Amino acid sequence: MAAKQSERERSAPKRRGRRPSTSPLQLEQVAFALFESKGFDATTVDDIAAAAGIGRRTFFRYFDSKNDIVWGNFTEHLGYMREWFAARPPDQPLMDAVRTVVVDFNRLDPDQVPWHRRRMELILRVPALQAHSTLRYAAWRQVVAEFVARRLGVSVDDLVPQALAYTVLGAALAAYEHWLANPQEELTSIIDRTMRDLANGFKSSHRYDSQRL
């Protein structure tokens, strides 16, 4: 669906037929308002379509599923992450490179923070979205695994790149949950700390506390 979004945006210049009556972004905003007031599960697609003034069938032309609403243009962002990996200096140690990119990938403009927090609260706390997110995470992991495989000169499907990608994702998710529970801490700091723990094999983890960094 983030794919749909970007296709739509890129093919802007010279239109031909009828103009879209809304946009993924606008639908996202309408939907988020409903999620906030009624909760995700209690909000039906009919509710969202009605609130946005479109038909139910039309909604599903903007998003493949109700779950996909919360993911914004994630797929597009993944492209940036891939580029950042490609731009890492070849002499930078593997885990340092991974940590740097993952931290940067999650750096936010201060004005985006509240919206991102609401997004992540949905993704990480609503069971239906927790489940669905797995499919998005797979694409994220793949980007990491591709970088690691390139660095190690092995196939993306080999155990090490996949295991590394899986564990890096895990570290990031734990960091995100900690961020949701501790709004005063900076997201990038938490991720950085967690990624260092991971690169350490959690050997000195008992010495960390929430004040560090």
Added chain:
Amino acid sequence: MAAKQSERERSAPKRRGRRPSTSPLQLEQVAFALFESKGFDATTVDDIAAAAGIGRRTFFRYFDSKNDIVWGNFTEHLGYMREWFAARPPDQPLMDAVRTVVVDFNRLDPDQVPWHRRRMELILRVPALQAHSTLRYAAWRQVVAEFVARRLGVSVDDLVPQALAYTVLGAALAAYEHWLANPQEELTSIIDRTMRDLANGFKSSHRYDSQRL
């Protein structure tokens, strides 16, 4: 649903009313046969119920959802894992203890291997099940996090136990995928190797190859 199963089994001795006309295990077997022949998505709950000779509504009294079929008595097994963690010698290093238990948790009787492989192929390859499985993994992670938190003397909700649990899960999943792709290798070996990589911070991972162990 695995909860349902065990309640059902435990409350066996003195019955009163009408006897159940089937069992979760029998339904699982009927369902797996259908999944094998038609695929998971193409198999409807009606199909399963019909094949098992029960009504559709009755099916949902044995399993909370179609997805839950593939998880067998996972919740029950989790109990064992919790016990194994509790039985670890207090002087065993943290990551060694975790590795040992996770490896043991996935040790199989040779005759169970084919069935377990089919189960895991469904869980790890069918998108609907990949997604749903996240909810089961959360319970698994919690068991790991509880052990780690106890060892470190911190809260289960703290960053380190959660991050460790998340990454251990990730390592296990990568190992499982490798196992599915390489049936000749032993599952426990793969998991052991991956867990050692994790405890190493993947520092020497480029020296591993699929022959090791």
Added chain:
DNA sequence: AGCATAATGACACCGAGTGTCAAATGAGAA
């Protein structure tokens, strides 16, 4: 004006999951 293109919404359909309730079944008590 007329044509091609693209988006829309109405309609009908499927499948998962749930609430309700009467009927079937089995064990123990009278």
Added chain:
DNA sequence: TTCTCATTTGACACTCGGTGTCATTATGCT
């Protein structure tokens, strides 16, 4: 045996997410 009570079952109706189809509407180009 018959009555009673607990428990499971299945029929029915309903909600909701998601999809296929198709006529309609809006827009740009010739």
